Amino acid sequence: MSPPFVQITGLSKAYGGVQALADVSLTVETGEVHALVGENGAGKSTLIKCLSGVVRPDAGTVAVDGAPLPPGGIRAAEGAGIIALHQESTAFPHLGAADNIFVGREPRRFGGLLDGPRMAQEAQALMERLGERIDLHRRLEELSPAQRQMVGIARALSRRSRLLIMDEPTASLSARETQTLFRIIRQLQAEGVSILYISHRLEEVFALAGRVTVLRDGRLVGTRPIGEVSRDELVRMMVGRDLQAFEREVGAAGETLLDVRGLTRAGEFQDISFALRAGEIVGLAGLVGAGRSEVARAIFGVEPPASGAVTVAGAPLPPGSVRAAVARGVALVPEDRQHQGLVLPLPVGVNLLLVVLGTLSLGGFRSARKEKTTVAGLMQELSVRAAGPSVPAGTLSGGNQQKLALGKWLAASPRVLLLDEPTRGVDVGAKAEVYRLIRQLARGGMATLVISSDLPEILALSDRILVMREGRLAGELSREEATEERILALALPAAGEP
Amino acid sequence: MPLIDRVTRQREWGVGTLLILTLIVVGAVNPAFLSVGNLRDMLVQDVPTVIVACGLTFVIVLGEIDISVGALMGLLATVMGLLTSPSRVHWPVAAGVGVTLLLGAAVGLVNGLLVTGGRMPSIIVTLGMMTVLQGVNQLLLNGQWITDLPPGLRFFGLGTLLGMPVSVWAALIVVLLSVLLAQGTPLGRRLYAAGSNPDAARLAGLPVHGLKLFAFTLTGLLTAVATVVSVPRLSVIESGVGQGFELLVVTCVVVGGTSISGGQGTILGSVVAALLLGLVRPMLIFLRLGVSATYWERAIQGAFILAAVLADHLARRRPRLGART
Numbered sequence: 001m002s003p004p005f006v007q008i009t010g011l012s013k014a015y016g017g018v019q020a021l022a023d024v025s026l027t028v029e030t031g032e033v034h035a036l037v038g039e040n041g042a043g044k045s046t047l048i049k050c051l052s053g054v055v056r057p058d059a060g061t062v063a064v065d066g067a068p069l070p071p072g073g074i075r076a077a078e079g080a081g082i083i084a085l086h087q088e089s090t091a092f093p094h095l096g097a098a099d100n101i102f103v104g105r106e107p108r109r110f111g112g113l114l115d116g117p118r119m120a121q122e123a124q125a126l127m128e129r130l131g132e133r134i135d136l137h138r139r140l141e142e143l144s145p146a147q148r149q150m151v152g153i154a155r156a157l158s159r160r161s162r163l164l165i166m167d168e169p170t171a172s173l174s175a176r177e178t179q180t181l182f183r184i185i186r187q188l189q190a191e192g193v194s195i196l197y198i199s200h201r202l203e204e205v206f207a208l209a210g211r212v213t214v215l216r217d218g219r220l221v222g223t224r225p226i227g228e229v230s231r232d233e234l235v236r237m238m239v240g241r242d243l244q245a246f247e248r249e250v251g252a253a254g255e256t257l258l259d260v261r262g263l264t265r266a267g268e269f270q271d272i273s274f275a276l277r278a279g280e281i282v283g284l285a286g287l288v289g290a291g292r293s294e295v296a297r298a299i300f301g302v303e304p305p306a307s308g309a310v311t312v313a314g315a316p317l318p319p320g321s322v323r324a325a326v327a328r329g330v331a332l333v334p335e336d337r338q339h340q341g342l343v344l345p346l347p348v349g350v351n352l353l354l355v356v357l358g359t360l361s362l363g364g365f366r367s368a369r370k371e372k373t374t375v376a377g378l379m380q381e382l383s384v385r386a387a388g389p390s391v392p393a394g395t396l397s398g399g400n401q402q403k404l405a406l407g408k409w410l411a412a413s414p415r416v417l418l419l420d421e422p423t424r425g426v427d428v429g430a431k432a433e434v435y436r437l438i439r440q441l442a443r444g445g446m447a448t449l450v451i452s453s454d455l456p457e458i459l460a461l462s463d464r465i466l467v468m469r470e471g472r473l474a475g476e477l478s479r480e481e482a483t484e485e486r487i488l489a490l491a492l493p494a495a496g497e498p
Numbered sequence: 499m500p501l502i503d504r505v506t507r508q509r510e511w512g513v514g515t516l517l518i519l520t521l522i523v524v525g526a527v528n529p530a531f532l533s534v535g536n537l538r539d540m541l542v543q544d545v546p547t548v549i550v551a552c553g554l555t556f557v558i559v560l561g562e563i564d565i566s567v568g569a570l571m572g573l574l575a576t577v578m579g580l581l582t583s584p585s586r587v588h589w590p591v592a593a594g595v596g597v598t599l600l601l602g603a604a605v606g607l608v609n610g611l612l613v614t615g616g617r618m619p620s621i622i623v624t625l626g627m628m629t630v631l632q633g634v635n636q637l638l639l640n641g642q643w644i645t646d647l648p649p650g651l652r653f654f655g656l657g658t659l660l661g662m663p664v665s666v667w668a669a670l671i672v673v674l675l676s677v678l679l680a681q682g683t684p685l686g687r688r689l690y691a692a693g694s695n696p697d698a699a700r701l702a703g704l705p706v707h708g709l710k711l712f713a714f715t716l717t718g719l720l721t722a723v724a725t726v727v728s729v730p731r732l733s734v735i736e737s738g739v740g741q742g743f744e745l746l747v748v749t750c751v752v753v754g755g756t757s758i759s760g761g762q763g764t765i766l767g768s769v770v771a772a773l774l775l776g777l778v779r780p781m782l783i784f785l786r787l788g789v790s791a792t793y794w795e796r797a798i799q800g801a802f803i804l805a806a807v808l809a810d811h812l813a814r815r816r817p818r819l820g821a822r823t
Contacts, residue, residue, distance in 0.1 A: 054701060074703040086701060092694040094761035095687070103691045104702045106684040113682045 003066035005030045005194060006082070006163055011060030013046050020046040021057070022218045028163060033185060033195045035209035035226075037202070039238055039399075039429050043218040044198050048165050051196075052084035053077035064162075081162030085152045085169065093141035098123040100140050101155045126154040130184055146177035153184065164188065165196045170204060171424070174288045175488070182208060200426075201454075202231055214238055239429050254278030255313075257447040258330070258416045260299060263308035268294045269471040272308070276416060276447035281438065283462030284451045286491050291471040292451045293335060296418045300332040301325045312416060326355070329415035333405050333422060335451075341405035342393050349375040349389030351404050356411045374411060382407045383433060399430020406437060417441060417448045423457060435461060455484045467491050509755025510767035512809070517774045524781050531784040538663070542731075544776040545665040546571070546724035546743070551750045551768040552676040553606075553717030558751050560693040560713050561760025562613060562620040567721045567747055569631035570605055571740030574598050574725040576635050579644035579735040582651050591650035599722045605631070606718020610711040628744070636737055644735040655730030665727035672720060676765045689713065694761030749799060750775055753806040775799055 004027035013021040021043045050057040053074040064080040109115040214221040214237040258276040269291040298305040304320030312328045382403040423431045465477045467490035474490040505511045525532040582594035612623045657664045680686040692699040754771035756763025782791045
């Protein structure tokens with residue numbers, strides 16, 4: 001019997017005292033889509049890094065066609081055809097698409113000069129192989145996330161990739177773009193390229209993979225053929241315990257806390273009107289680019305709308321003033337928590353107190369005792385997993401960071417909470433905790449708007465669901481009538497529209 | 499791309515337009531401004547700025563900076579003068595020039611090593627280097643002036659070849675080679691890639707540290723070239739040579755459209771900006787606004803920096819064609 005295409009044996013890696021990867025073995029066959037799942041911190045990233053030669057493992061080997069690779073060399077891994085498409089933006093935004101494909105391995109002529117025509121020609125051929133049309137002279141930053149990803153795939157193919165590692169490739173893609181990506185993955189598979197596919201979205205795993213490997217706490221839980229495992233079983237393998245089903249009792253809605261009337265900004269959103277009542281969780285669904293985040297930012301005063309009015313608890317909110325919004329009890333937890341939600345280098349405690357520092361001070365000076373008790377209380381309430389309040393927020397896992405981004409507003413006890421993609425990049429276990437928090441806040445009488453592209457999430461959380469399509473409210477669904485299909489039907493552009 | 503788009507979106511076109519407009523307007527007020535003699539004088543004045551701006555563009559494209567080039571020019575001028583002056587060491591001109599070029603490249607290399615190996619911010623490294631170089635320069639000069647440069651050295655600053663000053667030839671060659679490096683070589687592409695996203699560059703297997711060493715060394719070498727072709731025009735070499743030069747060069751690179759955060763910028767932009775900024779002082783003289791008008795030079799150059807930053811800001815707010823959110 002010939003050896004498997006890629007054989008990983010006993011891979012281990014520790015960072016400081018933390019065992020990120022412990023004795024993990026798996027195989028990838030030629031032309032196989034092999035899914036890798038696990039919670040954040042389960043060791044997926046470390047495995048990818050060891051496999052692609054970015055870090056050197058402490059122990060274990062990677063063998064390609066039976067021949068072991070020298071450990072810890074990007075070029076050696078590339079030479080064997082193992083290429084990782086790292087999570088989002090690991091490319092060069094200011095360079096052209098064709099340059100991005102070839103940088104580091106440029107075709108040359110005249111004894112060392114760039115061979116521009118050949119680059120253009122080969123890039124074009126690669127795009128044709130992928131069946132995609134992209135203006136290759138455009139700078140990468142001018143392309144959409146999906147197009148950037150195609151460039152990344154083309155780059156891997158130009159290096160004769162035989163094992164393509166994709167880390168959360170659909171994180172910033174729309175539904176239609178995801179379908180295109182799937183088509184390309186299946187085509188590459190048919191051409192004999194193997195794919196190691198990492199995703200939090202289990203539907204994708206079931207749609208694509210032949211086998212799935214689960215990691216937990218750096219260890220291998222198991223590898224299963226996809227036909228022999230159910231979704232629930234997979235989740236159980238990932239968390240190591242049963243999750244409560246995502247259900248909630250419908251809260252009794254109270255007085256209207258947020259009233260939005262005719263909010264409009266040309267090119268982004270048009271005539272948006274809705275109301276949020278106390279104790280209510282309202283989902284805002286729609287495709288990426290439908291204008292949902294823009295509406296939330298307009299309500300919060302980050303960028304004022306051209307027209308329309310926002311009323312909080314009966315009193316009008318001056319447009320374009322974040323200070324006024326915060327003073328009146330409106331809070332926004334942004335999508336991009338790393339840049340907009342947290343100050344990563346600062347300690348956990350300081351991040352939790354950012355919003356309320358003013359109210360905790362004594363005559364303009366910080367009060368250490370008040371701060372300490374507030375932080376301790378919050379960390380317990382949020383069940384933040386951190387060594388203590390003094391470790392930098394940036395060292396926490398994605399799920400715990402998200403809890404901090406939420407928690408800093410809890411300290412201020414807002415009346416209206418706007419959440420933009422509250423569980424993006426958050427693992428299953430932490431997701432459940434974020435949901436529990438959101439529900440707990442709603443029970444306390446907060447009015448909550450949840451923007452999410454994750455339909456199961458919207459369905460699990462919302463009392464009502466608003467759907468946006470191309471900048472307009474396309475419809476509203478009650479909890480009873482909402483299904484994934486009905487939401488999608490409202491969110492997708494009708495036939496004939498662009 | 500339509501012309502109007504080029505002028506508003508691509509900095510070298512915008513600055514170039516401003517350059518031509520300035521020439522036309524000042525020329526209309528005082529035709530002597532456009533005389534061959536004056537144009538040639540202005541060009542010769544711009545030579546050191548243009549040459550060093552080429553190197554510094556690569557440094558800034560990599561997301562680093564070098565503010566030691568002014569002090570380096572001062573030290574190199576002193577070393578070159580001491581080595582070749584008949585009343586001092588009196589080496590052959592070729593040897594003096596050779597040592598000057600090597601020393602320039604060596605100082606650039608040290609800057610690069612401190613930034614990459616020492617993992618220190620380049621603004622601090624080159625600020626320290628600037629102070630050290632100034633100190634050494636004062637030690638060497640010991641309060642004296644060097645006045646007797648040999649004629650062989652004077653040729654680099656004052657001589658002409660085929661009707662054009664030697665120094666302008668030098669600048670032209672440096673600019674052409676730099677453009678070729680930036681646009682036409684794998685090395686150039688990699689410099690831009692490493693500046694655009696250093697992490698991605700590392701993951702792509704590019705030697706980011708090596709690229710930085712190259713850019714700093716090149717800048718040191720080009721500072722030496724600029725010294726060789728500009729300092730011999732001076733009647734004396736004293737401790738003030740190169741003073742404030744670093745600010746002028748950084749200004750040119752930034753006004754020329756190179757982003758201080760790295761990844762983008764063109765040689766041509768820096769060169770055109772150097773020509774524009776070099777116009778300010780002669781313009782104030784030829785407009786005959788009175789002696790005190792020339793005191794406005796610095797203020798106008800400063801305004802150019804602010805205008806460049808503002809232009810970047812406005813360009814970023816304008817949605818790009820094809821970009822999606």
